[in-house]
Amino acid sequence: MIALVTGANQGLGLALVRGLCQSFPDGTIYLGARDEGRGSAAVESLRAEGLAPEPVLIDVQDDRSVREAAQLVADRHGGIDVVISNAAARISPDVPDSEQVRAFVDTNNHGAHRMIEAFGPLLNDAARFLVVASSFGTLDSLSPRLWHHFDVDHMTLRDLAQVMDDYATEVEAGRAGEAGWPSWINPPSKIGQVAAVKIAAREWDRRRGILINAVCPGLVDTEASRPWFTDWTGVLTPDEAAVDVLWLATLPAGTQGPYGELVQRRKVLPFRPEHGPDAKDS
Numbered sequence: 001m002i003a004l005v006t007g008a009n010q011g012l013g014l015a016l017v018r019g020l021c022q023s024f025p026d027g028t029i030y031l032g033a034r035d036e037g038r039g040s041a042a043v044e045s046l047r048a049e050g051l052a053p054e055p056v057l058i059d060v061q062d063d064r065s066v067r068e069a070a071q072l073v074a075d076r077h078g079g080i081d082v083v084i085s086n087a088a089a090r091i092s093p094d095v096p097d098s099e100q101v102r103a104f105v106d107t108n109n110h111g112a113h114r115m116i117e118a119f120g121p122l123l124n125d126a127a128r129f130l131v132v133a134s135s136f137g138t139l140d141s142l143s144p145r146l147w148h149h150f151d152v153d154h155m156t157l158r159d160l161a162q163v164m165d166d167y168a169t170e171v172e173a174g175r176a177g178e179a180g181w182p183s184w185i186n187p188p189s190k191i192g193q194v195a196a197v198k199i200a201a202r203e204w205d206r207r208r209g210i211l212i213n214a215v216c217p218g219l220v221d222t223e224a225s226r227p228w229f230t231d232w233t234g235v236l237t238p239d240e241a242a243v244d245v246l247w248l249a250t251l252p253a254g255t256q257g258p259y260g261e262l263v264q265r266r267k268v269l270p271f272r273p274e275h276g277p278d279a280k281d282s
């Protein structure tokens with residue numbers, strides 16, 4: 001088992017690496033971090049638990065860094081079995097959206113896109129590729145007048161990247177509300193991540209048994225979520241949340257699905273609401 005998790009020096013990512021190391025003690029599990037010091041500290045913390053992750057430097061905002069990490073895996077192993085694109089930029093309720101949207105989109109959306117492009121060609125037969133998104137990543141979170149931006153049956157990843165850049169421009173210009181975008185920048189970004197998974201799923205060759213999916217870990221107690229929620233009903237620790245994410249990431253070879261879906265607690269969340277756009281106000 002060769003696996004890699006991005007944004008794994010803390011939060012959910014660290015728990016995912018811990019779980020993979022526990023389940024595959026003979027595997028090579030790469031703990032991806034964008035900062036060498038924070039990555040080493042996280043690796044040491046897991047080594048102190050008797051686990052053996054390998055550090056890898058990977059900044060998902062940087063094309064070259066992502067390509068170099070993929071090259072390292074290719075040189076050492078020739079392929080990979082599990083990739084979890086988990087890294088995400090933090091946003092704060094105290095900072096104007098216009099000041100944080102660009103880095104948010106670049107990390108969460110273009111970062112997932114970079115991971116799909118760099119690691120997609122390295123996936124072994126029956127590999128699993130996950131993008132950690134959220135239950136906000138369905139069209140239900142968006143006014144139907146904007147649904148055409150996420151025409152996942154026809155658009156390319158490049159088209160999607162343009163949609164997300166245009167969205168960031170609208171937020172920066174203070175026009176996003178007028179255009180119908182929601183007031184929180186998280187849902188459009190999560191919809192973009194799920195759309196990327198759906199586009200890659202459409203483009204990839206299913207015959208090799210590879211599964212690509214987006215996953216919602218639920219509400220997880222991390223530094224990223226604390227500023228945003230007051231109702232902590234059902235909140236999970238990172239280790240608790242990792243269980244269902246890792247179930248999806250390690251579905252046995254021969255499993256036919258889910259494929260190209262958003263999955264939460266082992267169930268598919270439909271991307272397009274079943275009642276269709278006509279049921280919503282535009």
Ligand SMILES: NC(=O)c1ccc[n+]([C@@H]2O[C@H](COP(=O)([O-])OP(=O)(O)OC[C@H]3O[C@@H](n4cnc5c(N)ncnc54)[C@H](OP(=O)(O)O)[C@@H]3O)[C@@H](O)[C@H]2O)c1
Nearest residue numbers: 007009011012034059060061087088134219220222224225
């Ligand atoms: N927490 C929740 O309730 C919740 C709910 C739904 C979905 N999610 C999703 O779950 C995932 C993990 O979230 P979390 O709560 O664990 O967040 P977190 O504690 O903020 O961890 C995010 C990780 O991403 C890393 N990161 C940020 N920018 C990066 C970059 N450019 N390149 C590489 N790594 C980068 C961070 O590294 P640094 O330490 O260097 O900043 C950190 O390790 C995210 O995709 C998030 O959207 C979380």
